Amino acid sequence: MDEYSDYLYNIYLTTVLSCDSRDRNCLSKLIGKMQQCTAKYLTIIDQDLTLKEFQFLVGHGNVIDLNIIDVKIVDENGKQLYLEDIVAMMPSIERISGDNIPTNEETLTKLLNVPFKSKFNKILLKSIIVRHFNPEKVIEFLKKNVSSDCKVSINFLQNVNTEQEIDQFAHTVYFGIWGFWKGNERPSFRLLA
Structure with a gap:
C-alpha cells in the first residue's frame, strides 16, 4: 500500500472490504484517506483499529458478513472491545467468522439484548473460552437469532x-437445538478441533 498511498484520497468504498497485511496499521492508514465506507462484506485480518475507525467502517449499519481474525479494536481509553461490542454495531449482520475475538462472562447476556434485523445463517467463532459461553444462554441466543439452516x-x-x-x-447445546427445532430444518452445530 505504501508505494500507492500518495495517489489514494477521497476513497468511497462500497460492497467489499478485505484487508490482510503484515502492517497492523495498514487499514488505519487507508481509513484516513477514505471519504465514506458502505461495505456490506468485511474481512479484516491482523489489524489494529480504534473504535472510531471501526465505527467508520461499519457505522452505516448494513454490514451483512464480518470475518475478523486477530483484530484488536480499542476504545479511546485503550480498552479492547469485546464480541458483543463489535456485533452490536452491525444490526443487519447475518454471517460472522472470527478468531481471537475477546469475550467475557457478560458477552451472551449483552448479545441477547442486541436488536438484530435479520437472522444469522453462519456463526464461526474460534479461540473462545468455554466459561464465557453459558450453554443455556447460547441456546437462548440461537432460538432468538439464527435461521433454521x-x-x-x-x-x-x-x-x-x-x-x-x-x-x-x-x-447441552446439541440437545437444546434438537429440542427446539423440529423436523429436518434445524441449525447445524459442531465443535471444531
Whole structure:
C-alpha cells in the first residue's frame, strides 16, 4: 500500500472490504484517506483499529458478513472491545467468522439484548473460552437469532478449557437445538478441533 498511498484520497468504498497485511496499521492508514465506507462484506485480518475507525467502517449499519481474525479494536481509553461490542454495531449482520475475538462472562447476556434485523445463517467463532459461553444462554441466543439452516461452529481454547467443560457445553447445546427445532430444518452445530 505504501508505494500507492500518495495517489489514494477521497476513497468511497462500497460492497467489499478485505484487508490482510503484515502492517497492523495498514487499514488505519487507508481509513484516513477514505471519504465514506458502505461495505456490506468485511474481512479484516491482523489489524489494529480504534473504535472510531471501526465505527467508520461499519457505522452505516448494513454490514451483512464480518470475518475478523486477530483484530484488536480499542476504545479511546485503550480498552479492547469485546464480541458483543463489535456485533452490536452491525444490526443487519447475518454471517460472522472470527478468531481471537475477546469475550467475557457478560458477552451472551449483552448479545441477547442486541436488536438484530435479520437472522444469522453462519456463526464461526474460534479461540473462545468455554466459561464465557453459558450453554443455556447460547441456546437462548440461537432460538432468538439464527435461521433454521444456520451453521454454528465453535472452537474452544484447549489450554484454558477442560475436556469435561467442553463436552458438557456441547451436550447441552446439541440437545437444546434438537429440542427446539423440529423436523429436518434445524441449525447445524459442531465443535471444531
